[in-house]
Amino acid sequence: MKCPDKELLSAFFDNEVPSPYREVLEDHIRTCDHCSSVIHKYAKMHEQLLDLQRNEIVPEVNKGVLEFCEKKLKTMPATPHFHITWPVLAAAAAFMLFIGIGLSVLLFTNRTNEIMVEVKPATTVSEYSLSEVVDYLSKQQNSRTIEIPGQLPIETSIQPTIVREADFNRSGK
Amino acid sequence: MSVDSSQFNDLYSAMYVPLFRIVKRITGNEDAAEEIVQDTFIKVLDYWSKFETTDDARYWLIRVAQNAAINWAKRSSKEHKLYQRVYSEQHVGMDGPEQTHLKTETEQLVQNALQMLPEKFKRVLILKEYGELDYKEIGKVLGITEGNVKVRVFRAREALAKALEELGYEVS
């Protein structure tokens, strides 16, 4: 068997290679000088790193800090925690969708026109260029307020095509 | 998690020693390690209600303590180097006066080699060797995938072996 790369040997050393690969590697390492020397090197470094703390004294838990924390925890407001699971979330979404569809069917069948009207910010047209205005309106689906400088705002209906050229023609008044 | 002091107590007693060891390895300073660990426990309280499980709190603690330790080490690296140079010959390393254990020559060498590693290798190796975490947990702490942890641990080991060799120590 070809030697595994060292990255895999390192993971093997950390017990991170699952069965049955682990056993295959074990068998190989047992019979391969090269791989067993790599494992030996990792083991030695591991021991040396642990040696650094072997005789180190860890200071005792600071009772004062622990008490401080406990006191702080007690003064913290108990925040209500709602644990929402996926099925509940999915059910809620389905319900909202159902209500949404039902509502829109109801509204659009009875009051189509009013629903379509939507308030939009005023549009300012630079000049009295009627063709521009009509062009612009024909692209719009809903009612708009058009401000022509020096004139009162003109409300268009929900059907822009009914704004006739004559309504805007200064000389045609 | 709910504001339950018994859960906090359990976490405190379970994590105090590993956190201290992780931070001590990075800072090399016992007093700093104790202070950083305590600060981290006090800070975790502010986020307590946001954690879903104690594991989330655990990963948060390790990440925050490790970051604080690295910042501490960076801030004082100049003083550190000077201190180390002056005292390492008379005293032993840069440990506090409570330190009764005298480091052997090899231990000092390993400590120096560890300090020579690039930060990301040092982080991952310290979590592996002193934090006693598996790849999945290290990934959670560092915010990287398990696969990345595997690669990084391997590279860190190779870098450590190289650093030891550079310091005249043959790992075989």
Ligand SMILES: [Zn+2]
């Ligand atoms: Zn081999």
